[in-house]
Amino acid sequence: MLLFTTKIVGWKFQSLKPLLSYYKNTYCLARALSVNVNVVEVENGLASIVGSKYVATSHAICEQHSHDESYHRHLLPSIVVWPQSVGEVSEVAKLCTAHKMPMIPFGTGTGMEGGVAPMGPSVSINLTKLNEITDLHLDDFDVKAQPGVTRKQLNYDLRSTGLWFPVDPGSDASLCGMAATGASGTNAVRYGTMKQNVLNLQVVLADGTILHTAGEKRRCKKSSAGYNLTELFIGSEGTLGFITSATLRLHGQPEMTKSAVCSFPTIMDAVNTAMQILQCSIPIARIELLDETSIKAVNNYSHLTHPEMPHLFLEFHGSAASTGEQVDQTAEIAGLNSGSEFKWAETQEEHNHLWQARHDLWYAVKAFKPGSTAISTDACVPVSALAEAISHSAALLDESGLIGGILGHVGDGNYHCFVIVEDDQAKLVESLTKAIGKKAIELGGTCTGEHGIGIGKRPLLKEEVGEKTLKLMKAIKCSFDPLGLMNPGKVFS
C-alpha cells in the first residue's frame, strides 16, 4: 500500500539490507521526512535513526507506539516521528499527505480504546516534545498547554497560583490527548468534562494547515461566533487533525477538601444514594462507585482494608460552612439507604492514598490475574436510569461467569464494567460489551461516556447516533481530511 519507491540516496547507514527486505517503504518515508538522518543502529530489521530533526525508531519504540492501555493489538507503526515544533508537525503532515501516508497522533498512550494502534502502514507522530505551558492568565482563569503537557504537570506548575485544572482521568494523560478523547474522570460531576473546560484549540490538519478552532488568541468563556469547531475536535480521536495546543479553563483551588468512604449492603443501595444526592443538587466534587470486586482489587493492590462491600468514595469542596452542609445532607441520604458511617481521610497522606488507590484501579484489576487481559466498558446513561443500567450489567456479568466488576463515576451516570479474560474468551467478551453498550443506548445513554469509540465500538456508534447522523459525521471528517489519512480505522470503519 505504501507509495515510496524512490531510490534511497544521501543516507549514512551501517546496514541497509535487513531494512530493505523488511521495511523498504518505511525507510523511504524516513528519508522523505528528513534529509539529515544518520542510521546509527539496525535492530530486528528496523532502523533506529537519531540525530535528526525527526527521529525514526527501533523495533522496541515502534512496539511502544503500537498500542495503548487497552487490549487492542494490530500492527506496528511503520515509523515514529517526534516533531519539535508546531511548524514541524505541519511539515510532517504535508509530507505524509504528499505520499498518501496515514498519520496517527500519539499523546501519552494511556487511551482505553486502541486509538493509537495502527490498522495499516502509518506514521505515528509522537507530540510529547511540544511541552510548553504558555499564556497563563491568572485573572481570567485560563492557560494554554502544548500536547506534551500532562494534567499532573500542569497542576504542579499551577500549585502556588490558587488555580487548578480539575479534569482527571486517573492516568497522567496529555491534556491535548484528553481533548482528543473527550476525557473526564472523577471530578466531572462538579467541574465538567473536557467539553466544558476547553476554550480553544490550535490544530494542524492533514494537509499541514495550522489554525485555531475558535480563532487565534480567542480565550473567552462564551462565544456565539459561527460553528463550534472546538467541540468538534473534542472526542475526534485524532481523526480530524493534530491538536497542537489547548486553551483551558482553570478553576480556583477549593478552600477546603474533605474525602470519605461509605459502604453499603448492596450495589443498588450505593447507586440509589448517588442518584438521590444528585437529585438534591448537592454540589459534590467526587462520587465514585466501587462494587465488591473493585474493593477487593483496591485492597489487594493498594494495601487498604475496606470491608469487601460496595462503596461510594466521596469528596466535598467548598468553605468550612458549605462542605459541612454538603456532608450532613449526603450522610443523611446514605443513612436512609443503609450506608455505613463515613470513614474520613483524616490526613493529606490518607487523602492522597485513597484517591491514588482509586486512580490505580485499572492496574489493580489487571493484577487480579497477571498475564490475562482486562477489558473495560464505558457506558453512560441519564442518572435516573443508572440503577436499571447497572443492575442489567451486574446480571450479565453474573451469567457470564467471568471475573469482573463494576465501578463508576456515578455522578455523571457513567460506569465501567470490567472483565478479566483469557485469549480464547474473546467472543464472550464481545457479546458482553455489546449488550452493555446496547442497553445504555436503549436507556437514552451512550456506549462511551469518556473513553471514546476507538476500534471496538465502531458498530455501536451507528446504533447510537443513527445512519443519517453517522453519514453527516463522515462528511465532516471528509471535509477536514479528504484523503482519509488521519488515524484511519478509528471511530468509523
Ligand SMILES: Cc1cc2c(cc1C)N(C[C@H](O)[C@H](O)[C@H](O)COP(=O)(O)OP(=O)(O)OC[C@H]1O[C@@H](n3cnc4c(N)ncnc43)[C@H](O)[C@@H]1O)c1[nH]c(=O)[nH]c(=O)c1N2
Ligand atoms: C489507569 C487509567 C485510568 C483511566 C484512563 C487510562 C488509564 C491508563 N483513561 C483513559 C485515558 O487516560 C484517556 O483516554 C486520555 O485522554 C488519553 O490521553 P493520551 O494523551 O494518553 O492519548 P493517547 O496517546 O492514548 O491517544 C488517544 C487518542 O487520541 C488521539 N490523540 C492523542 N493526542 C492527540 C493530539 N494531540 N491531537 C490529536 N489526536 C490526539 C490518538 O490518536 C488516539 O486516537 C481514562 N479516561 C477518562 O476519560 N476517564 C477515566 O476515568 C480514565 N481513567
Ligand SMILES: O=C(O)C(=O)Cc1ccccc1
Ligand atoms: O478508572 C477509571 O475510571 C477508568 O476509566 C479506567 C478503568 C476502567 C475499568 C476498570 C478500571 C479502571
Ligand SMILES: [Mn+2]
Ligand atoms: Mn473512568
